[in-house]
Amino acid sequence: xxxxxxLDWLALAVTGTLTAVSLVWQHREANRSSGSRxxxxxxxxxxxxxxxxAGILAGAVLLDSAMEHYRGxxxxxxxxxxxxxxxxxxxxxxxxxxxxxxxxxxLRNGIYxxxxxxxxxxxxxxxxxxxxxxxxxxxxxxxxxxxxxAPAALILSGVLxxxxxxxxxxxxxxxxxxxxxxxxxxxxLMSAAGLIGTSAEAGLFHFRGSFQNPAMYLPVTAPPLxxxxxxASALAGANxxxxxxxxRLCLRFTLLLGVAGACFHALGAARNHGGWRNWxxxxxxxxxxxxxxxxxxxxxxGLAAQRLLDEEQSVKAHYLGWHP
Amino acid sequence: xxxxxxxxxLRNPRxxxxxxxxxxxxxxxxxxxEYPDDELVDFVIVGTGAGGGPxxxxxxxxxxxVVAFDAGAWWRPLEEFASDEAHQExxxxxxxxxxxxxxxxKLGTNNSGRAVGGSTVHFAMVSLRFRPEWFKSRTLLGYGxxxxxxxxxxxxxxxxxxxxxxxxxxxxxxxxxxRPRYPYRQHEVNAPGLALxxxxxxxxxxxxxxxxxxxxAPREHSPPCVYRGFCVTGCATNAKQSGxxxxxxxxxxxxxxxxxxxxxxxxxxxxxxxxSGVHYHREGEWRFQRARNVxxxxxxxxxxxxxxxxANSRYPDGLANSSGLVGKNLMVHTNQAVWGTLEEEVRxxxxxxxxxxxxxxxxEDSGKDFFGGYAFMSQGPxxxxxxxxxxxxxxxxxxxxxxxxxKYNHQVGLKIVGETLPQERNCVxxxxxxxxxxxxxxxxxxxxxxxxxxxVNHAVxxxxxxxxxxxARDIWAEADGTAHLMGTARMxxxxxxxxxxxxxxxxxxxxxxxxxxxxxxxxGGVNPSxxxxxxxxxxxxxxxxxxxxxxx
Numbered sequence: 005x006x007x008x009x010x011l012d013w014l015a016l017a018v019t020g021t022l023t024a025v026s027l028v029w030q031h032r033e034a035n036r037s038s039g040s041r042x043x044x045x046x047x048x049x050x051x052x053x054x055x056x057x058a059g060i061l062a063g064a065v066l067l068d069s070a071m072e073h074y075r076g077x078x079x080x081x082x083x084x085x086x087x088x089x090x091x092x093x094x095x096x097x098x099x100x101x102x103x104x105x106x107x108x109x110x111l112r113n114g115i116y117x118x119x120x121x122x123x124x125x126x127x128x129x130x131x132x133x134x135x136x137x138x139x140x141x142x143x144x145x146x147x148x149x150x151x152x153x154a155p156a157a158l159i160l161s162g163v164l165x166x167x168x169x170x171x172x173x174x175x176x177x178x179x180x181x182x183x184x185x186x187x188x189x190x191x192x193l194m195s196a197a198g199l200i201g202t203s204a205e206a207g208l209f210h211f212r213g214s215f216q217n218p219a220m221y222l223p224v225t226a227p228p229l230x231x232x233x234x235x236a237s238a239l240a241g242a243n244x245x246x247x248x249x250x251x252r253l254c255l256r257f258t259l260l261l262g263v264a265g266a267c268f269h270a271l272g273a274a275r276n277h278g279g280w281r282n283w284x285x286x287x288x289x290x291x292x293x294x295x296x297x298x299x300x301x302x303x304x305x306g307l308a309a310q311r312l313l314d315e316e317q318s319v320k321a322h323y324l325g326w327h328p
Numbered sequence: 329x330x331x332x333x334x335x336x337x338l339r340n341p342r343x344x345x346x347x348x349x350x351x352x353x354x355x356x357x358x359x360x361x362e363y364p365d366d367e368l369v370d371f372v373i374v375g376t377g378a379g380g381g382p383x384x385x386x387x388x389x390x391x392x393x394v395v396a397f398d399a400g401a402w403w404r405p406l407e408e409f410a411s412d413e414a415h416q417e418x419x420x421x422x423x424x425x426x427x428x429x430x431x432x433x434k435l436g437t438n439n440s441g442r443a444v445g446g447s448t449v450h451f452a453m454v455s456l457r458f459r460p461e462w463f464k465s466r467t468l469l470g471y472g473x474x475x476x477x478x479x480x481x482x483x484x485x486x487x488x489x490x491x492x493x494x495x496x497x498x499x500x501x502x503x504x505x506x507r508p509r510y511p512y513r514q515h516e517v518n519a520p521g522l523a524l525x526x527x528x529x530x531x532x533x534x535x536x537x538x539x540x541x542x543x544x545a546p547r548e549h550s551p552p553c554v555y556r557g558f559c560v561t562g563c564a565t566n567a568k569q570s571g572x573x574x575x576x577x578x579x580x581x582x583x584x585x586x587x588x589x590x591x592x593x594x595x596x597x598x599x600x601x602x603x604s605g606v607h608y609h610r611e612g613e614w615r616f617q618r619a620r621n622v623x624x625x626x627x628x629x630x631x632x633x634x635x636x637x638x639a640n641s642r643y644p645d646g647l648a649n650s651s652g653l654v655g656k657n658l659m660v661h662t663n664q665a666v667w668g669t670l671e672e673e674v675r676x677x678x679x680x681x682x683x684x685x686x687x688x689x690x691x692e693d694s695g696k697d698f699f700g701g702y703a704f705m706s707q708g709p710x711x712x713x714x715x716x717x718x719x720x721x722x723x724x725x726x727x728x729x730x731x732x733x734x735k736y737n738h739q740v741g742l743k744i745v746g747e748t749l750p751q752e753r754n755c756v757x758x759x760x761x762x763x764x765x766x767x768x769x770x771x772x773x774x775x776x777x778x779x780x781x782x783x784v785n786h787a788v789x790x791x792x793x794x795x796x797x798x799x800a801r802d803i804w805a806e807a808d809g810t811a812h813l814m815g816t817a818r819m820x821x822x823x824x825x826x827x828x829x830x831x832x833x834x835x836x837x838x839x840x841x842x843x844x845x846x847x848x849x850x851x852g853g854v855n856p857s858x859x860x861x862x863x864x865x866x867x868x869x870x871x872x873x874x875x876x877x878x879x880x
Binding site: 006007008137138139143144147148211212213214216217272275276277278285289 | 494498499500511512513514516517522525526529535537544545546547548551552554565567
């Protein structure tokens with residue numbers, strides 16, 4: 005029994021708390037990183053952050069697809085595939101996170117590429133599942149058939165991991181480049197795209213849930229805002245400290261939102277018939293617990309991109325002959 | 329007896345001693361205001377269903393003193409609704425009535441309820457708007473008669489009902505003028521609903537997920553629907569937005585008193601000719617509640633029964649009956665179906681019974697050899713109801729029945745809600761026989777007319793071709809069946825040809841109102857509950873307005 009007024013207050017309180025925590029965190033982080041670090045360490049640190057982001061996404065996909073495909077009784081053998089690849093991606097990511105060397109892991113990279121391909125195939129399967137039903141590409145099927153956006157999380161996990169590995173192998177270059185762009189910029193754009201896509205999926209399903217809890221608006225506002233600020237700060241260059249500051253803050257908020265979202269989804273499950281006592285049904289009938297942490301994974305990637313942008317700029321500044 | 333606690337509400341009134349059952353908490357109570365019998369309350373409302381419930385709520389919220397009576401019990405859905413079709417007949421009005429005419433009605437399941445919340449406790453939750461033209465069907469479509477209501481005005485009240493009940497409906501509704509988005513999203517369409525969709529696609533017409541009064545996401549005290557499927561026997565989870573868990577609790581909160589197990593037998597009129605209160609039977613005795621206004625909201629049988637039984641020397645033909653139309657023009661919806669068997673498993677008992685529908689023949693006027701329209705919906709009869717259809721209309725027995733029931737999980741069906749025309753010969757009158765309260769029982773007379781039959785034939789033929797289009801086997805048509813009740817106290821613009829005006833106020837007695845499905849001049853081809861509720865909200869608004877102007 006949750007009244008509308010209580011939900012309003014809860015949403016407001018959570019927004020306030022997340023903002024406050026993000027601000028404090030940002031403040032502390034600024035003090036800590038005032039001393040400059042050697043470039044290599046930063047790159048490896050960023051790569052590890054990316055590994056961690058890839059791992060979180062893989063973990064989310066693993067749990068989510070396990071639950072949803074179990075619900076679908078693994079009717080098609082292919083429904084086991086994301087469980088396997090997400091597990092591999094999760095293992096590769098934890099290995100990568102523990103790896104402090106500046107060498108990319110060939111096996112890890114292979115796994116990440118496999119993960120991407122599985123995600124692409126999964127998207128195809130889900131699209132087929134939607135369009136084969138009566139009503140085709142209509143709202144009913146977008147709401148209740150195989151979710152179109154879900155396999156994309158697997159693609160993102162693989163892409164983040166692949167980036168991490170590419171980054172490690174770039175430590176010899178002065179300005180590391182990934183896919184033709186400076187690494188920081190390239191990663192920023194990729195994280196922003198991931199945030200937008202994931203937010204679109206949250207938007208679709210929160211629309212299905214009629215935004216009955218005002219907090220359901222958070223994941224369709226904070227992540228896109230993060231994406232816009234991140235893209236802008238990647239393209240704007242060094243002389244926009246306020247933009248960078250706002251982008252970081254927003255990313256931190258999104259990162260925390262991923263955790264808060266899982267709690268909100270737990271509340272959502274509790275508001276189903278029978279509440280948590282009926283967990284075996286309500287974990288499936290209620291909002292998916294593993295979905296919101298995708299935002300955490302992507303925000304981590306965005307923050308890693310921010311760090312790289314810093315690094316690139318300090319390197320540039322160094323070669324231009326002045327020190328920031 | 330072990331089921332004693334399940335039927336306790338039938339024996340012991342619960343709305344008393346200053347409290348009412350809390351339908352959202354097991355064993356819980358909420359405070360309820362009470363009025364003594366001798367207090368002159370602003371409104372007495374007889375009936376707490378789709379008409380009386382919203383009216384009691386809104387009038388109480390407007391500050392009027394309100395006492396609403398219901399002959400039925402005040403149930404606690406979370407504790408007392410069994411997953412058992414036979415047991416749940418406790419929600420139906422199964423008191424004795426005499427049914428005759430060429431097509432005697434079967435009363436109970438799908439046309440009357442006896443509980444606080446009325447039939448909304450066991451309705452199928454289908455929440456549809458009238459086609460705008462139906463409010464002027466004589467002028468625009470050439471049959472029936474015009475309502476004294478403006479469709480755009482009604483459109484606003486429909487929106488209010490949909491918002492209040494958080495109707496879960498499709499993002500885009502394919503028929504009629506643009507309507508605001510339903511407050512909650514459509515439900516997932518189950519397998520029989522998808523069969524309807526494929527049949528419609530085969531026939532080249534539109535279909536849609538049905539707008540339903542059961543929530544597709546959490547709402548305050550209601551969990552989202554778990555697709556348990558026992559909707560028409562009473563929802564045990566409170567996902568269904570019945571009057572019992574919406575208007576009634578809101579009314580109690582706003583200060584209305586609800587008296588359950590209270591059968592109103594007669595409306596008293598004073599020397600001034602105005603209604604002065606009601607005689608009601610509760611806890612073994614007849615009592616009298618004084619009132620400034622009396623609203624009758626007992627649905628199309630009990631409303632005329634009460635008005636006719638309240639005849640006195642001043643009104644020898646019954647109250648509000650100077651037109652002679654009280655009890656006349658009883659309408660139903662034809663409810664024929666076409667059934668078939670699919671190769672694949674369907675399991676049609678899962679979820680609300682009608683998760684998809686087509687209103688094509690409500691909005692398409694060409695290609696018809698009849699007046700009026702019909703909607704058709706996907707079906708999911710529970711096993712006992714299905715066995716009833718087999719032994720009844722299908723005429724199966726013995727091994728043939730067993731064989732047919734084996735196909736239960738593979739069967740699909742399409743069923744209509746078909747408009748019938750108002751006819752004066754179809755009526756509710758008083759019989760000589762008496763019920764347990766000593767009140768004359770209702771005689772319910774209904775015969776279909778040629779137009780009704782032509783509509784049914786068109787529908788059965790169309791739906792049969794639909795099922796053939798999806799390769800269903802063993803197709804058979806259920807030729808008999810009706811649902812819902814309307815008419816018997818029609819609204820209109822002329823006191824000579826109607827019982828009440830557009831505000832549901834009787835022409836004869838200005839403080840006597842009628843607010844339920846009885847006031848429908850025509851029946852339309854959709855389930856009536858949303859229209860009844862919209863009329864009730866409109867009436868409440870009009871009463872406020874009239875009170876403000878001193879015209880009450």
